[in-house]
Amino acid sequence: MSEQTVALVTGANKGIGYEIAAGLGALGWSVGVGARDAGRGEAATARLRAAGVEAFTVPLDVTDDGSVTAAVELIDARAGRLDVLVNNAGIAGGLPQEPTVVDPATIRAVVETNVIGVVRVTNAMLPLLRRSAAPRIVNLSSAVGSLTRQSEPGAMTGPISAAYAPSKTFLNAVTVQYAKELGDTDILVNAACPGYCATDLNGFRGVRTPAQGAAVAVRLATLPDGGPSGAFFDDDGELPW
Numbered sequence: 001m002s003e004q005t006v007a008l009v010t011g012a013n014k015g016i017g018y019e020i021a022a023g024l025g026a027l028g029w030s031v032g033v034g035a036r037d038a039g040r041g042e043a044a045t046a047r048l049r050a051a052g053v054e055a056f057t058v059p060l061d062v063t064d065d066g067s068v069t070a071a072v073e074l075i076d077a078r079a080g081r082l083d084v085l086v087n088n089a090g091i092a093g094g095l096p097q098e099p100t101v102v103d104p105a106t107i108r109a110v111v112e113t114n115v116i117g118v119v120r121v122t123n124a125m126l127p128l129l130r131r132s133a134a135p136r137i138v139n140l141s142s143a144v145g146s147l148t149r150q151s152e153p154g155a156m157t158g159p160i161s162a163a164y165a166p167s168k169t170f171l172n173a174v175t176v177q178y179a180k181e182l183g184d185t186d187i188l189v190n191a192a193c194p195g196y197c198a199t200d201l202n203g204f205r206g207v208r209t210p211a212q213g214a215a216v217a218v219r220l221a222t223l224p225d226g227g228p229s230g231a232f233f234d235d236d237g238e239l240p241w
């Protein structure tokens with residue numbers, strides 16, 4: 001088995017996920033570029049390889065059991081283990097999302113990708129992660145999922161939402177539960193908020209670059225042994241739940 005660190009980033013064909021893949025690749029890691037559309041994945045992999053990253057495409061739709069199983073098989077055949085999983089894939093879900101008018105189908109779709117997708121991918125990848133000497137799991141969350149922040153009068157917490165923001169609250173809760181269950185292993189599981197970045201997700205209205213947003217995920221992917229687990233971070237430090 002190679003000494004080179006092996007990572008998988010879901011939804012890495014564009015936006016913050018692409019920049020996380022670039023950041024991990026710059027460390028000399030082998031990076032699986034998760035993409036639900038194989039063509040978009042190949043295009044991103046080609047760009048990363050042109051920039052010197054040892055990237056490989058992993059066709060992966062986080063809502064599809066068969067796709068996830070095939071991704072596990074691909075990484076197993078190529079590397080025999082997984083050191084770092086970055087659960088980055090996510091959707092905003094479209095409008096309206098105000099609780100009084102939201103279509104339940106919108107909530108269901110957002111939770112299926114942003115929460116259940118993370119559980120599906122994480123559990124499928126766990127056997128490969130358990131073969132690593134220093135496994136790390138990073139879940140891309142958002143400060144809009146912080147109930148503490150949402151409860152602060154006048155806080156900048158994004159649009160009122162019964163789908164996207166609560167999906168990140170749910171993801172935070174799931175992150176804590178994983179950290180508890182895996183607390184007696186060397187697997188560190190944390191949530192990251194990239195800040196408000198200009199990507200497709202928000203019509204490029206964000207004020208940070210995707211590369212700036214990627215930095216916190218790269219930091220949590222490279223935590224030393226004994227580092228924090230079951231916590232929520234942005235660039236400035238720990239965030240409240």
Ligand SMILES: NC(=O)c1ccc[n+]([C@@H]2O[C@H](COP(=O)([O-])OP(=O)(O)OC[C@H]3O[C@@H](n4cnc5c(N)ncnc54)[C@H](OP(=O)(O)O)[C@@H]3O)[C@@H](O)[C@H]2O)c1
Binds near residue numbers: 063195198
């Ligand atoms: N941008 C922000 O300001 C911001 C702030 C806080 C948190 N976040 C979080 O950061 C993460 C990345 O978001 P982003 O802003 O970079 O958004 P983005 O540019 O829209 O990228 C989202 C990525 O997820 C992929 N994806 C969506 N559904 C998928 C599925 N079912 N299976 C596999 N991949 C799927 C997309 O693939 P396609 O290209 O095929 O659609 C794309 O690669 C998300 O979890 C988001 O919630 C973003």
